[in-house]
Amino acid sequence: MSAIWFLIKKNITLLLRSKGSALTVIFAPLLIILILGLSYNTSSQFGLNIGVHSSSFTEDVTEFMDILKEEEFKIIKYESTLDECIEDIKNGFTHTCIEVPESFAIDGNTPKEITFYIDPSRINLVWMIQDTFKSKFDFKAQQVSEQLATDILGKLANAKEKVGAEKSKLDVVKEKNKAVSGSTESAKNTLTSVDLSVPTTTYDRSFLDNLSSEISEASQKIADAIEAIDETNLSAADKSSVNAILKDADEELDGAFMYINGTETNGTEIKGIPKLLGLMEQDLNDAKNKLTTAAGTISSTSSTLTSAAVSLGETVAAIDGVQAELSAVQTDIESQKVTDAGTIAVPLATKIEKVSAESTYLNYLFPPLLILVVMFSSLLLGTTLAMMEKNSPAFFRNFFVPIRKVTFIASTYLTNVILIVIQIAIILGISLFFLDDVAHLLPMTSLVLFITASVFTFMGMTIGYLLRSEETGVLTSISLGSLLLFVSGVILPIESISPLLRNITMFNPFVIAERLIREIFIFNSPFTVIWVDLAILLSYAIALFLIILILESLLHAHMVERFMKYHHKQLRQKVPKKNNE
Amino acid sequence: MKLIKLKEVSKRYGQAAVLENVNLTIEEEEILGIIGKSGSGKTTLLNLIAGFVEATQGDVVYISKITGEEKNLSRNLHRVKKHIGFMPQHNSFYPKLTVKENLLHFGRLYNIEKETLHNNIKNLLTFTELYEQKDKLAAELSGGMQKRLDISCSLVHKPKILILDEPTADLDPVFQKEILQMLQQVNKQGITVVVASHNLDGIESICHKIAIVHNARVHTYGSLEEVRKPYLRDNFTITVKTGQDKQELIKKLRVLPVKKIIERDGSLVLQPEDMETTMKKLLQIINEDNLYLHDVDVRKPTLTEIFEDITVQK
Numbered sequence: 001m002s003a004i005w006f007l008i009k010k011n012i013t014l015l016l017r018s019k020g021s022a023l024t025v026i027f028a029p030l031l032i033i034l035i036l037g038l039s040y041n042t043s044s045q046f047g048l049n050i051g052v053h054s055s056s057f058t059e060d061v062t063e064f065m066d067i068l069k070e071e072e073f074k075i076i077k078y079e080s081t082l083d084e085c086i087e088d089i090k091n092g093f094t095h096t097c098i099e100v101p102e103s104f105a106i107d108g109n110t111p112k113e114i115t116f117y118i119d120p121s122r123i124n125l126v127w128m129i130q131d132t133f134k135s136k137f138d139f140k141a142q143q144v145s146e147q148l149a150t151d152i153l154g155k156l157a158n159a160k161e162k163v164g165a166e167k168s169k170l171d172v173v174k175e176k177n178k179a180v181s182g183s184t185e186s187a188k189n190t191l192t193s194v195d196l197s198v199p200t201t202t203y204d205r206s207f208l209d210n211l212s213s214e215i216s217e218a219s220q221k222i223a224d225a226i227e228a229i230d231e232t233n234l235s236a237a238d239k240s241s242v243n244a245i246l247k248d249a250d251e252e253l254d255g256a257f258m259y260i261n262g263t264e265t266n267g268t269e270i271k272g273i274p275k276l277l278g279l280m281e282q283d284l285n286d287a288k289n290k291l292t293t294a295a296g297t298i299s300s301t302s303s304t305l306t307s308a309a310v311s312l313g314e315t316v317a318a319i320d321g322v323q324a325e326l327s328a329v330q331t332d333i334e335s336q337k338v339t340d341a342g343t344i345a346v347p348l349a350t351k352i353e354k355v356s357a358e359s360t361y362l363n364y365l366f367p368p369l370l371i372l373v374v375m376f377s378s379l380l381l382g383t384t385l386a387m388m389e390k391n392s393p394a395f396f397r398n399f400f401v402p403i404r405k406v407t408f409i410a411s412t413y414l415t416n417v418i419l420i421v422i423q424i425a426i427i428l429g430i431s432l433f434f435l436d437d438v439a440h441l442l443p444m445t446s447l448v449l450f451i452t453a454s455v456f457t458f459m460g461m462t463i464g465y466l467l468r469s470e471e472t473g474v475l476t477s478i479s480l481g482s483l484l485l486f487v488s489g490v491i492l493p494i495e496s497i498s499p500l501l502r503n504i505t506m507f508n509p510f511v512i513a514e515r516l517i518r519e520i521f522i523f524n525s526p527f528t529v530i531w532v533d534l535a536i537l538l539s540y541a542i543a544l545f546l547i548i549l550i551l552e553s554l555l556h557a558h559m560v561e562r563f564m565k566y567h568h569k570q571l572r573q574k575v576p577k578k579n580n581e
Numbered sequence: 582m583k584l585i586k587l588k589e590v591s592k593r594y595g596q597a598a599v600l601e602n603v604n605l606t607i608e609e610e611e612i613l614g615i616i617g618k619s620g621s622g623k624t625t626l627l628n629l630i631a632g633f634v635e636a637t638q639g640d641v642v643y644i645s646k647i648t649g650e651e652k653n654l655s656r657n658l659h660r661v662k663k664h665i666g667f668m669p670q671h672n673s674f675y676p677k678l679t680v681k682e683n684l685l686h687f688g689r690l691y692n693i694e695k696e697t698l699h700n701n702i703k704n705l706l707t708f709t710e711l712y713e714q715k716d717k718l719a720a721e722l723s724g725g726m727q728k729r730l731d732i733s734c735s736l737v738h739k740p741k742i743l744i745l746d747e748p749t750a751d752l753d754p755v756f757q758k759e760i761l762q763m764l765q766q767v768n769k770q771g772i773t774v775v776v777a778s779h780n781l782d783g784i785e786s787i788c789h790k791i792a793i794v795h796n797a798r799v800h801t802y803g804s805l806e807e808v809r810k811p812y813l814r815d816n817f818t819i820t821v822k823t824g825q826d827k828q829e830l831i832k833k834l835r836v837l838p839v840k841k842i843i844e845r846d847g848s849l850v851l852q853p854e855d856m857e858t859t860m861k862k863l864l865q866i867i868n869e870d871n872l873y874l875h876d877v878d879v880r881k882p883t884l885t886e887i888f889e890d891i892t893v894q895k
Binding site: 393400403 | 631659662663669671673674676683692734735
């Protein structure tokens, strides 16, 4: 057991005495964690530049922008055109453009649409934006939804109040109607009780016919008598005949008078006019009595009906009032234009538009993947080649050959670049099978990748020249690559890094290279757009080359010196040991 | 003709003096052997001669063949590098390249014409007997072959001076001999050889001049004869056959007026204080003990003896 402990102790001692290894193995991970910790120790996305475009920057829009500002987003107003904002997304200046309606007031069953314009190639940023803005829009949508619900509830409350009020009016109407109903029932009953039966007496008018006939005959006979008198020379016979006739006529008239008197000459009552009239008078009296009674009944019924009519008039007025109120309620409810439950629940609809042509995920992932491959390959190859040369037994001999150091550096660099170029060619060649219509972008892409490979190669070489063991160098390269990757925005958006470190990471060659490839590959940006980034990358390469040159010169100037010093010290330490033995 | 001169050269690493007041002249076409204990400053001296380290004090100069002018070596190193072949203590070639590839690589770095380079390589491969192995990876060669390859790499550009640091280190005696013979042959081709080694016998056998470095100084410098001169009368070797234990004989000999008795290869080397008295008493002991005196050699001291004398006594 103690042996294990001693071996562990020995291992740790050896590890710590090799400064490079100790630094890399122990401190590099700590350093990475420290940097990443400092970088991402925040939950805010305050690095986002948000472009807002609206046809008019109304109070609603300004209010919405204020909500966004609460999160410390940088809000940029694009008043003129949306295209300007979209161009800025492509350039990486703006992270998203939001096209907002000039008013959030919902005036129909269609939700208001807010359109996000995002760069789909920055997938993690898209998610971050969506995630971040979801709460903002939920908040705004909730506000609008609440407003809508408040409006509806207000109208409902108003209707309820009015209907309640009208309901009591209808109760009164109901009572009145009941009363009217009672009155009319009573009137009905009263009227039913009125006797309007007609007497069924049959008046015998036959005597009137006899009377008429008697009178006619008498009249005729009188006429005849008159005629006979006229024609007769008044002989007696004639005169007797006339008399006879007149007599007859008289008799006839007597008969007629009998009927008129109603008694025969002997006093026997007959069915004559007086009897008839008596009967009729009786009947008429009966009728008169009945009508008097009926008139009384009708009179009382009329007053009942009059009061019923008044009551009904009142109820009609009340109903009119209720109807008017209900119409007002109806109008009020009808004024609520948003009736779709979906729109009330989600009054703001978000729409995401991509600023580049629709592509596969491979298209979007291709730029970072490409740079990732180039970065790690270049870093590791650069380190390995520099280390291989430095740690090669032939290094000492190379030092004595009449070749300038720059030639060695250039050869290491070019070896690396040739290998990377082959890798790039293979990757780009393969990419042609998977990605459509990218062939024309390859020259510019190759140029960027070449410069990127140069930068990372020089970085790798610098590590190679600075450190002693190949393992330490490789580990350092991987650590550096990982660090550059972590603060590149590929894994976690750099917009979520603290501002100071974010400003620094903007100069991360990985970030610049990835941005360049994205601009070329996804947005087909021309050289005029990318030249600044390209120049920065190129200046990195040149600066690193110069650093290596200085480093190499310094190292060589002191290398033999250091070697000799070390060698001498080692040997001097051995001698007294031998002597002691 | 003088090639390189070290004039009052001192070299310090920090406070530690590695070499002090070294005066040395390297002549054309000679073999200079530098010997010294580990850490005595041999390698530093070689690097000073090669111009790869600068002297803290004094001058290391080379003599221009055209003007005869003395020029600082390290300051003009870029001009003279092509004339120097340097073989460090440890193999200095690419193990993963073949023998021929290594030679081609280093040859090209000296900007030698292709045809000339191929001829040089062919000759070198024949000379170093590596022709059969020319397509083998350097790592696959034996230790001796690797040393030969290393020498070849140092000679591929046909230097005027070949500087070697411990060329026979870690080699068995057969390979050591081979390498030393090779150096002699190289020298015969007109190349000046400066060699630092612990193989004193080897150095003694091939060097025209010896420099013994001790205590940060070149203690002795000159031809072998010149180096030996101060030690000529002080040594003789006896070889006796005896049934006695050799240690017992050494005990008896200690009573003689000798400075030192060294046992070497079955013989005893005596360094007398007085040659005559010692010889008389020695003969007396041989007679008394009935010993058979096989050989008595009053001879020149070997370089090893001189070196031991300097380094142990001092």
